[in-house]
Amino acid sequence: QVQLVESGGGVVQPGGSLRLSCAASGFTFSSYSMHWVRQAPGKGLEWVAFIRSDASNEYYSDSVKGRFTISRDNSKNTLYLQMNRLGDEDTAVYYCAKVVRYSYDAFDVWGQGTTVTVS
Amino acid sequence: EILMTQSPDTLSVSPGERATLSCRASQSITSNLAWYQQKPGQPPRLLIYAASTRAAGVPARFSGSGSGTEFTLTISSLQSEDFAVYYCQQYHNWWTFGQGTRVQI
Numbered sequence: 001q002v003q004l005v006e007s008g009g010g011v012v013q014p015g016g017s018l019r020l021s022c023a024a025s026g027f028t029f030s031s032y033s034m035h036w037v038r039q040a041p042g043k044g045l046e047w048v049a050f051i052r053s054d055a056s057n058e059y060y061s062d063s064v065k066g067r068f069t070i071s072r073d074n075s076k077n078t079l080y081l082q083m084n085r086l087g088d089e090d091t092a093v094y095y096c097a098k099v100v101r102y103s104y105d106a107f108d109v110w111g112q113g114t115t116v117t118v119s
Numbered sequence: 120e121i122l123m124t125q126s127p128d129t130l131s132v133s134p135g136e137r138a139t140l141s142c143r144a145s146q147s148i149t150s151n152l153a154w155y156q157q158k159p160g161q162p163p164r165l166l167i168y169a170a171s172t173r174a175a176g177v178p179a180r181f182s183g184s185g186s187g188t189e190f191t192l193t194i195s196s197l198q199s200e201d202f203a204v205y206y207c208q209q210y211h212n213w214w215t216f217g218q219g220t221r222v223q224i
Contacts, residue, residue, distance in 0.1 A: 035214070044206065044216060044217075044218050044219045045155075045206055045216040045219075047214040047215060059213065100165075100168055104151065104210050104211070105168070105210055106153035106165055106169075107153070107155075107165060107208075108165045108168070108174060108175075110163055111162065
């Protein structure tokens with residue numbers, strides 16, 4: 001079945017770095033744009049980053065631009081999020097998500113999330 | 120940035136009743152709107168996209184309507200499993216979510 005599994009979360013000190021991974025299965029990963037979305041404790045959803053299917057374009061929210069980098073390895077069916085200069089405001093559950101079809105589209109498959117705690 | 124505003128923040132409904140959730144965009148997003156359901160400890164689940172298209176496996180009691188700046192999610196007869204938080208999301212220009220509406224008993 002179509003599945004996304006995040007990993008790499010943990011506790012990190014302010015100013016530190018972390019790299020999240022999202023392993024995809026059950027669909028042709030290289031054909032779909034992907035996103036990272038986060039949710040701070042008790043808060044709503046916040047879009048973080050986007051990458052096109054062929055990695056030709058990346059977009060970031062203002063809150064992470066210059067600190068986070070989204071990337072993908074289509075040969076490994078894996079999406080990444082490199083997070084640098086982490087601050088308290090980055091504490092959240094991080095989800096990877098797949099688009100329905102187009103780059104500008106809804107997100108139809110979500111991972112279970114990985115928790116990042118900056119403390 | 121397109122801002123998405125949901126109302127109400129909390130909706131108290133009895134099982135079997137109809138629930139109507141609203142979402143307003145700060146500028147026109149045509150029909151580039153999705154609705155998600157999220158239960159505690161779970162990731163969001165796509166319910167509706169393109170403003171009114173039900174995602175695979177979503178029961179027919181969920182329906183979406185609207186275009187431009189005003190959108191509605193209607194749950195025709197609330198079941199116990201429908202009590203959750205609902206988010207709207209625009210994908211017309213980048214991607215932004217509303218703050219959520221909690222549907223409670």
